[in-house]
Structures are given as C-alpha cells and as structure tokens.
Amino acid sequence: MKRWLAAGAALAATIAVLVLVGRFAAEPLRNFAEWVDGLGPFAPVVFIAGYIIATVAFVPGLILTLAAGAIFGLLHGTIYVFIGATLGSTAAFLVARYLARPIVEKRLAGNERFQRIDRAIEAEGGRMIVLMRLSPLFPFNALNYALGISKVGFLPYVLGSVGMIPGTLLYVYYGKLAGDLATLGSEGMRRGPEYYLVLLLGLAATAAVVVVGARASRRALGGASAG
Numbered sequence: 001m002k003r004w005l006a007a008g009a010a011l012a013a014t015i016a017v018l019v020l021v022g023r024f025a026a027e028p029l030r031n032f033a034e035w036v037d038g039l040g041p042f043a044p045v046v047f048i049a050g051y052i053i054a055t056v057a058f059v060p061g062l063i064l065t066l067a068a069g070a071i072f073g074l075l076h077g078t079i080y081v082f083i084g085a086t087l088g089s090t091a092a093f094l095v096a097r098y099l100a101r102p103i104v105e106k107r108l109a110g111n112e113r114f115q116r117i118d119r120a121i122e123a124e125g126g127r128m129i130v131l132m133r134l135s136p137l138f139p140f141n142a143l144n145y146a147l148g149i150s151k152v153g154f155l156p157y158v159l160g161s162v163g164m165i166p167g168t169l170l171y172v173y174y175g176k177l178a179g180d181l182a183t184l185g186s187e188g189m190r191r192g193p194e195y196y197l198v199l200l201l202g203l204a205a206t207a208a209v210v211v212v213g214a215r216a217s218r219r220a221l222g223g224a225s226a227g
Helices: 002-037 040-056 062-072 074-107 111-122 125-135 138-148 154-178 193-226
Strands: none
Touching: 002 062, 002 138, 040 074, 040 138, 062 074, 062 154, 074 138, 074 154, 111 125, 125 138, 125 154, 125 193, 154 193
C-alpha cells in the first residue's frame, strides 16, 4: 500500500512540475517559434532541433506543437513535430537507459519479482508503448524516461511512437486554425468534435493499458510464485 501511495505521489508531483515548467517556458517557446518563423528554408531543421532539446529537457511541447501548425501548416507541421518528438523521446530514452538503468538494476538485483515483471513489460513492449502514447494518462516527457529504465527493447520503443500521431495531428490542426503565434496556448482553445474523438481514443487506450498490463502482471507474479 505504501508503495502505491508513493507511486501516486510521485506521479502527482511529476504532473505538477510539468505544469509549472510549461507555464514558465510558454513565453520563451513562443519567442523561439517566432524566430523559427523567420528562418525561411532553415526553419524545419531548426524547429526539429528545438523540439528535440525541449523533449530531453523535460519541457512540455504543446506550444511548439501548436506553433508548427501556425508556421508550417497541417501536413508539414505534423511531420516536423512527429520527427522532433520521436527523436527527442528516443534521446531521453537512451539517457535513462544508459545512465539510470544500471543503477536500478544494481539496487534491485536480488528482487526476483521485479525481474519477472520487468521481463513481462519487455514482452508486451510494442503494444504497451503504442497504447501509452495514445493515452492522456501518461505524461509524454515522464514516459520517455520511465520506459528507458524498463527492459522495453529499443526498436519496439521507437516504433511505438506511432501512438503519438493522433494527438500530434489534433494540436497541429488547432495551431493552424489559430494562425497567430502570439495567441497560442491551451487556454481558450475551441474544442470541436475532433478533440473529443481523440480523447475517446485515448480513454480506450488507457483501458487497454490496464487490461494488457494486468495480464502481464499476472503472468509475471505467477511465475514469481512458481519460482
């Protein structure tokens, strides 16, 4: 029970930090977007590089995602955000994998139950990652690092990035509708049917995460008991 409370507190703290960082970073991100807008043919490369850095630095990317729609339009904006988010999340994953994972393994080296659960997550990796990316329950930046300390394979992790496409498309579209970099933000955004469609998809993915995760946990715990 204490572990669950600690995990819940850690998740709440992470979300609170992300909210604070997002508010603090909103204006600099808008300034960056306005600068990118004037770079002509170099704008896509600089935008993608900025998105990668923001992702690794735990800076929420909503403003940049909206800005992509205002600057590049729906198609190109979605492509550039997807590339930046995928490369940024991959970099964060590798940082966690090679810096934090060895520490976790050392601390839990004798914990057979942890090892079995970790292997179960590895087995369900690709499917779980797509569902987690679709779900609004898992903060994007926190998930990148959390998956880095799991045994999820590198290729399934990267391929699971396709789960980001619906949300990316939605917010790039809203940015295109806004059209004005100075007004970009989550406040006052008009939410049409497409928003609720993506939300419904995310809630369905959340339920699927619970089902798939529970099944994997039962297998892992059953194996641990048998061992």
